[in-house]
Amino acid sequence: MKKFKNFWKNKRVLITGINGFIGSNLAKYLLKNNAKIYGIERKIDKKTLLYYEKLNKNIKLFLGDITDLSLIKRIINEENINHIFHLAAQVEVGVAMKYPFSTFESNIRGTYTILEAARTSSERINSIIVASSDKSYGEYPNSKLPYKENYSLNPKFFYDTSKACADMISKSYASNPKKPLPIIITRFANIFGPGQMNFSALIPDCIRSSLKYSIFEPRGNGKDTRDFLFVEDVAEIYEILARELSLNKKLSGEIFNAGTNEIFKIEDIIKKIYIKNKNKKDLTEILLKLPTKKTEGEIKNQLMNYDKLYKFFKWQPKTTFDKGLEKTINWYKKFLKYDSNNFTSSQ
Numbered sequence: 001m002k003k004f005k006n007f008w009k010n011k012r013v014l015i016t017g018i019n020g021f022i023g024s025n026l027a028k029y030l031l032k033n034n035a036k037i038y039g040i041e042r043k044i045d046k047k048t049l050l051y052y053e054k055l056n057k058n059i060k061l062f063l064g065d066i067t068d069l070s071l072i073k074r075i076i077n078e079e080n081i082n083h084i085f086h087l088a089a090q091v092e093v094g095v096a097m098k099y100p101f102s103t104f105e106s107n108i109r110g111t112y113t114i115l116e117a118a119r120t121s122s123e124r125i126n127s128i129i130v131a132s133s134d135k136s137y138g139e140y141p142n143s144k145l146p147y148k149e150n151y152s153l154n155p156k157f158f159y160d161t162s163k164a165c166a167d168m169i170s171k172s173y174a175s176n177p178k179k180p181l182p183i184i185i186t187r188f189a190n191i192f193g194p195g196q197m198n199f200s201a202l203i204p205d206c207i208r209s210s211l212k213y214s215i216f217e218p219r220g221n222g223k224d225t226r227d228f229l230f231v232e233d234v235a236e237i238y239e240i241l242a243r244e245l246s247l248n249k250k251l252s253g254e255i256f257n258a259g260t261n262e263i264f265k266i267e268d269i270i271k272k273i274y275i276k277n278k279n280k281k282d283l284t285e286i287l288l289k290l291p292t293k294k295t296e297g298e299i300k301n302q303l304m305n306y307d308k309l310y311k312f313f314k315w316q317p318k319t320t321f322d323k324g325l326e327k328t329i330n331w332y333k334k335f336l337k338y339d340s341n342n343f344t345s346s347q
């Protein structure tokens with residue numbers, strides 16, 4: 001990082017999904033490196049890291065939808081955008097099951113709208129990073145884990161399919177012989193950290209309920225396994241990929257997985273969080289409930305590693321799961337207190 005200390009200075013960066021979990025953490029990271037950040041948010045939501053940590057004050061935000069081609073073109077051209085991180089998506093698995101159409105609109109149409117705007121813009125786009133997901137791979141037998149970048153995409157459920165479509169569309173924009181776009185696609189494991197407001201995700205859900213702000217309703221029997229990347233490590237990977245792609249267009253079309261290659265049972269994560277937050281009473285009840293639950297519409301076991309990222313850029317995770325969890329819990333303790341004093345009663 002030090003070697004490229006000034007790379008981001010005054011670079012004009014568009015982040016879609018900036019008001020979301022990863023987008024806001026990435027914006028924070030790039031602001032520290034003096035980039036000029038532009039973002040698209042669908043609606044103003046002040047109960048987010050972007051507003052809570054006042055990052056919005058240093059970002060030019062546009063209200064709108066990523067499926068609005070003329071809006072995206074206008075932003076790219078008028079703001080002279082050089083780098084795009086496309087993170088906006090409908091990410092809730094349960095919402096995707098109920099509303100596949102709108103999930104496909106945001107995740108698939110949203111992606112080709114961003115890429116089409118970049119393709120037809122008069123600006124020189126130096127890098128586009130598209131967030132795909134480990135879910136694009138679909139289910140593979142345990143003997144085939146961790147996933148490798150050359151595995152074929154085999155999704156079944158709506159969210160997974162929407163990410164796989166966006167992934168393949170991105171690949172074709174990168175491969176277009178007429179005007180190839182410089183695109184890298186990322187397929188990351190589950191990500192956790194401060195600012196994840198999707199409380200249907202396991203870690204924020206457990207933190208909030210173990211601190212007694214809500215009641216935890218298990219979605220499955222706790223036996224499925226996942227690995228988890230800390231969001232600050234993710235921001236670092238995004239930074240490296242965009243910078244390296246700008247300097248070496250041969251990287252265009254590359255796909256990078258990332259995970260820690262450390263496998264956790266969902267049940268053990270629940271235990272860890274409740275024990276850290278000293279709430280053994282509720283934990284006992286949850287553990288009794290788990291065997292009666294059945295997971296629906298989700299892949300059973302997922303595992304990623306970072307072999308390719310290490311091979312190309314010597315990247316490896318900096319944050320252990322326990323360290324990341326401690327930082328995350330501390331953030332939510334403050335945020336939830338602030339939230340209950342400032343929002344909950346009046347909204």
Ligand SMILES: NC(=O)c1ccc[n+]([C@@H]2O[C@H](COP(=O)([O-])OP(=O)(O)OC[C@H]3O[C@@H](n4cnc5c(N)ncnc54)[C@H](O)[C@@H]3O)[C@@H](O)[C@H]2O)c1
Nearest residue numbers: 017019020021022042065066087088089106131133190191
């Ligand atoms: N969180 C994870 O564990 C994880 C893991 C792998 C990949 N990803 C991918 O990373 C990206 C970011 O995920 P996140 O966890 O930050 O999600 P998030 O829900 O916190 O953020 C997504 C943002 O996109 C916005 N958005 C959705 N549809 C939109 C539309 N049509 N127009 C404008 N904005 C729209 C949402 O309002 C939200 O602010 C997603 O593409 C997701 O698929 C996430």
